[in-house]
Each structure stands twice: as structure tokens, then as C-alpha cells.
Amino acid sequence: MLRWFLAVIGYLFFRFPGAIAGFVLGSLLDNMMGGKTRTFKTSFGPSPTVSPADFELHLLSLASLVIKADGSVSQSELDYVRQYFVQAYGKDRANETFRVFNEVIKKREISAQNICNLLRQRTRYESRLQILHFLFSIASADGRVSEPEVNEIRRMAGYLGVYSQDFESIKAMFFKNPDSAYQILEIDRNATDAQVKDAYRTMAKKYHPDKLQHLDEAHRKGGEEKFKKVQEAYDQIKKERGI
Structure with missing residues (x-):
């Protein structure tokens, strides 16, 4: 498409020679861009491409902010991120990403708001939910999720446009308390049995791994973990109530 656009622009300014030059230039750019970008769609329709x-x-930038949120850098959290990236992208590609990241953070400060705003525009809602799950997984890699880490992820969730009830649902997957199962299903303890069943169907549909088929294997496995937590929450409530 770019070749035809530049051909038209070239014709307007330089007639036929400009059209030819614009077509050639556009063809080169199309070839350079081909295979280097991936289209993500949001719930609001097609979005721009992002490499x-x-x-x-x-x-990785968001992960680094979560790791530093509580004022200390946990080796177990760093190891989790590296293992995740290696699993998702392969060792060579992961190492290259870490190398570029290290160069980038030396030159400029990371802005969670800018990054999340971009991801909000260019990714599907279910992908953003998986990003939150990934960030909570990092925070819990050292055995506990601290309050500063929760606050940092909550701030990112707001920038990502994630609804508060969905944030609380994913958060509950990493905390054990009497109401965790209900929070995962986004209902309260006073819900009727029928409401529990409806909530389970809704959440199972929302967190179904099939919604993440456009992402890499590691992200899809994270989606399977969310789906499993929903199933476990439902089974726990059924057992408690004798449903």
C-alpha cells in the first residue's frame, strides 16, 4: 500500500518521473517493513502495527519497574524474567532484547505511562490482562507480592485501561484469603449459586487460552494458568457450598 501512496504523492509534485520514483521507494520500504511488524487488534478495531x-x-521495561518497586532487586525475580523471555523467544533473541534494553535505560528514564498508553492502543484487551498476570508472576517469584509491587502494577493497569474488577481478579490469583475464590470470579460471598455459575462461565470465557493464540507460547501458558485459577476458584466454592 505504501508504494501506491508514494507514487501518487510523487505524481502530484513531479508527474510521471515522480510517480515512478515514489513507487520504487515505496516498494523498498514495503519490503523492509514486511515481516518486521505484527498487527495487534484491540476490542475497538484495527490498530497500528508494532514490531x-x-x-x-x-x-521488559514494565518488568524492571515492578522488580524495583519495593526498593530492592530480587535475584529470583530477575531469574524469572530471564527464564520467561528465553522460553517465549529463545535464548539468542532474549539475550539480544536484554542487551538492547540495557543500552536504552542508560539513555532515558522508563515511563510506565507512555509504554502502557502505547500498549493500550495497540494490543487486545485480553493481551493486556495477560501482561498484568505476567507482572504479578514476577512480583511473586520471591515468594511474596509486596504492597509497593501491587501499587505499581495497579498504576500500570490504570494506564493499560484494565477494569478495576479484572485487576482485582488477577491480583486474587496471587493472594490466599477466605474471599480469593470469589474475587477471582468477580463476585462477593453473598452471591447466589446461580450467580456463581454465571460468573464462572463469564470468567472462563474471558480467560480462555484460545484468546491468546496470537501471542508466543510463554504468554499462552500464562493464559492457561489464569484459566486454571478460575477453575480452581469455582471448584473451591462448589465444595464449600456443596453444589
Whole structure:
């Protein structure tokens, strides 16, 4: 499409020679861009393209902010991120991402708001839910999720446009309390049995791994973990109530 656009622009300014030059230039740019970008769709329709490399850097940038949120850098959290990236993208590609990231953070400060705003525009809602799950997984890698880490992820969730009830649902997957199962299903303890069943069907549909088929294997496995937590929450409530 770019070749025809530049051909028209070239014709308007330089007639036929300009059209030919614009077509050739556009063809070169189309070839350069081909295979280097991936289209993500949001619930609001088609969105601009974003390169996989940029997506990986954005994800790593958010991960670094969560790791530093409580004032200390946990080796177990760092190891989790590296293992996740290696699993998702392969060792060579992961190492290259870390190398570029290290160069980037030396030059400019990471802005969670800017990154999340970009991801909000260019990713599907279910992908953003998976990003939150990934960030909570990092925070819990050292055995506990601290309050500063929760606050940092909550701030990112707001920038990502994630609804508060969905944030609380994912958060509840990493905390054990008497109401965790209900929070995962986004209902309260006073819900009727029928409401519990409806909530389970709704959440199972929302967190179904099939919604993440456009992402890499590691992200899809994260989706399977969310789906499993929904099933476990439902089974726990059924057992408590004798349904």
C-alpha cells in the first residue's frame, strides 16, 4: 500500500518521473517493513502495527519497574524474567532484547505511562490482562507480592485501561484469603449459586487460552494458568457450598 501512496504523492509534485520514483521507494520500504511488524487488534478495531522487538522491550521495561518497586532487586525475580523471555523467544533473541534494553535505560528514564498508553492502543484487551498476570508472576517469584509491587502494577493497569474488577481478579490469583475464590470470579460471598455459575462461565470465557493464540507460547501458558485459577476458584466454592 505504501508504494501506491508514494507514487501518487510523487505524481502530484513531479508527474510521471515522480510517480515512478515514489513507487520504487515505496516498494523498498514495503519490503523492509514486511515481516518486521505484527498487527495487534484491540476490542475497538484495527490498530497500528508494532514490531515484536518493541513489544518485548516494552514488556521488559514494565518488568524492571515492578522488580524495583519495593526498593530492592530480587535475584529470583530477575531469574524469572530471564527464564520467561528465553522460553517465549529463545535464548539468542532474549539475550539480544536484554542487551538492547540495557543500552536504552542508560539513555532515558522508563515511563510506565507512555509504554502502557502505547500498549493500550495497540494490543487486545485480553493481551493486556495477560501482561498484568505476567507482572504479578514476577512480583511473586520471591515468594511474596509486596504492597509497593501491587501499587505499581495497579498504576500500570490504570494506564493499560484494565477494569478495576479484572485487576482485582488477577491480583486474587496471587493472594490466599477466605474471599480469593470469589474475587477471582468477580463476585462477593453473598452471591447466589446461580450467580456463581454465571460468573464462572463469564470468567472462563474471558480467560480462555484460545484468546491468546496470537501471542508466543510463554504468554499462552500464562493464559492457561489464569484459566486454571478460575477453575480452581469455582471448584473451591462448589465444595464449600456443596453444589
